[in-house]
Amino acid sequence: MTSSPAPAIEATALVKSFGAVRAVTGVDLTVRPGEIVAFLGPNGAGKTTTIDMLLGLTAPDSGDVRVFGMAPRAAIAHGLVSAVLQSGGLLKDLTVRETLDLTASLFADTRPVAEVLERAGIIEIASRKVGLCSGGQQQRLRFAMALLSDPGLLILDEPTTGMDVEGRRAFWNAIRADADRGRTVLFATHYLDEADEYADRIVLMSRGTIVADGATSEIKNLVSGRIVQATLPGAGTDPALVADLPGVEEVTVQGDRITVHTSDSDALARHLLTRTAARDVEITPQNLESVFLALTSEGASA
Numbered sequence: 001m002t003s004s005p006a007p008a009i010e011a012t013a014l015v016k017s018f019g020a021v022r023a024v025t026g027v028d029l030t031v032r033p034g035e036i037v038a039f040l041g042p043n044g045a046g047k048t049t050t051i052d053m054l055l056g057l058t059a060p061d062s063g064d065v066r067v068f069g070m071a072p073r074a075a076i077a078h079g080l081v082s083a084v085l086q087s088g089g090l091l092k093d094l095t096v097r098e099t100l101d102l103t104a105s106l107f108a109d110t111r112p113v114a115e116v117l118e119r120a121g122i123i124e125i126a127s128r129k130v131g132l133c134s135g136g137q138q139q140r141l142r143f144a145m146a147l148l149s150d151p152g153l154l155i156l157d158e159p160t161t162g163m164d165v166e167g168r169r170a171f172w173n174a175i176r177a178d179a180d181r182g183r184t185v186l187f188a189t190h191y192l193d194e195a196d197e198y199a200d201r202i203v204l205m206s207r208g209t210i211v212a213d214g215a216t217s218e219i220k221n222l223v224s225g226r227i228v229q230a231t232l233p234g235a236g237t238d239p240a241l242v243a244d245l246p247g248v249e250e251v252t253v254q255g256d257r258i259t260v261h262t263s264d265s266d267a268l269a270r271h272l273l274t275r276t277a278a279r280d281v282e283i284t285p286q287n288l289e290s291v292f293l294a295l296t297s298e299g300a301s302a
Contacts (some may be wrong), residue, residue, distance in 0.1 A: 006069030008033045008184035009054060010151045010221060014063035016049050025208040027063070028244025033170035036175070036185045038195035042296050047188050050205070051157055054186075055083055068152060075153075079107060082146035083155045092131030096122060096141055099130055099132065103145045112149040117180075120144035121170050129179035140171065141209040147178075154178070160194065172198045196288045206296040216288065223286045225249065225296045226265035230278040231256050245271060261290065 009031035016024040024046040031037050043249045052058040053065055056072030067075035075081045090099065097113060104110040117123040120143045127134060133141065139162055146154055154175075160168045168191070176198060179185055189195060195202055195216070202219045207261040212219050225247075232241075239251040239258070246265030262268045265283045272278035286294075 005033055006066070007031060008035070009186065010066045010069075012064045013052065014053055014065065016046075016053060016058065016060050018169050022208055024053070024060075027205075029203065029210065029213075030159070033184050034179060034182050036179050036200045038199035038202045039186055039188045039205070040192070040195055040202060040292065041152065041188075043155055044130075044207075044295070046208040047205055048157065051083075051155060051186075051188065055081070055155060063235040067212060073220045074249070079149035081153045082149055082151040083140045084139070084146050084157065084159045086158045086161055088189060089145070090130050090138060093129060095129055096125050096133065096137075096144075099141060100144060100148065104148050107149050110242070111150050113148075116144040116147040119147060121167075121174065122155040122242050123147055130164075134182065136160075136164060136167045139163060143171065143174075151183070153184045154188070156189075157264055158187065158189055159187060160191065160213055162191070168194070174241065192288045192292060194202060201243050202288075204295055211295050212291075222290060223291045225261055225263040225286060227284050227286060227290070228260045228262055228265050228268050228272070228281065229284075230258055230272050230281040232272075233275060241276065242268065242271070261286075284290060 008028050009028055009029060011029040012025050015022070027050055039047055049058070051064040052065065053060050054072060056076060065072055072081070076094065085155050094102065097117070100113045100116065104113060104266055114123070117126055120140045122140045122144060123168065125137060130138065130141065139159060143159065148209060160171055163171060199216060202212070202216055203210055203217065212222055233256055239253055242248055242260055243251050243259070245268060247262045247267060248260055249263065250261040252259045260268060269281055269283060272281055
């Protein structure tokens with residue numbers, strides 16, 4: 001019988017404190033090969049500390065981390081893991097190609113520099129000095145550097161910071177193509193739309209522990225209710241017109257458009273359509289932002 005491959009990431013009961021501050025409290029996380037996992041949480045949730053432990057940059061106070069069945073530093077030494085971090089790691093006086101040539105010289109075996117330039121979408125700026133590259137271009141260079149060792153696991157910390165909308169889309173298309181070839185991706189981001197669109201699975205941290213873990217659709221279903229949006233001309237957008245209706249939890253207004261979070265979307269839609277001049281009424285499930293706020297707010301139970 002053929003044994004199943006070791007998980008790309010297997011973290012068990014991770015705990016890490018800095019003085020009196022407990023940054024990570026009992027984190028368990030298993031990531032299967034080929035998954036794209038969004039690692040989300042507010043500032044101070046413990047994401048960066050957890051990523052540092054996954055990369056072997058810091059040791060847990062207790063618990064264990066295995067990457068492809070081995071210690072993180074051993075997996076990195078074998079070229080199985082690469083990371084794209086938010087900043088640092090670049091020499092401004094080198095060109096993009098020189099940076100990749102220098103990085104490639106650190107490994108016994110790498111992908112061709114021309115190949116990773118193309119896959120990262122920066123072949124046209126190969127001769128440009130790093131210091132003259134935009135923030136988004138520097139992030140794509142870090143991505144190219146990470147691809148050189150052809151790693152089985154990519155860990156990305158805010159990878160699209162500084163990129164415009166088109167650059168973000170091209171970057172994620174490249175990530176998806178890599179995942180389709182079997183590469184595993186774990187990424188932390190503040191862009192919830194990226195997590196919603198590109199992740200196979202979402203892991204949500206708050207106050208040092210994982211509070212939700214599952215497919216995007218499953219995560220959205222953790223918070224009950226629906227979102228009702230409608231166009232109400234003029235004074236019709238007064239929140240008071242619907243705020244006291246049964247089931248209404250939150251009302252926001254932008255121009256003539258009203259957005260209502262409610263536990264009884266059918267009753268609210270009937271009211272809007274029969275008692276007001278509402279048009280373009282839409283009923284949708286809770287979005288990822290709503291779930292994020294509900295599960296990570298101060299009053300949420302951990």
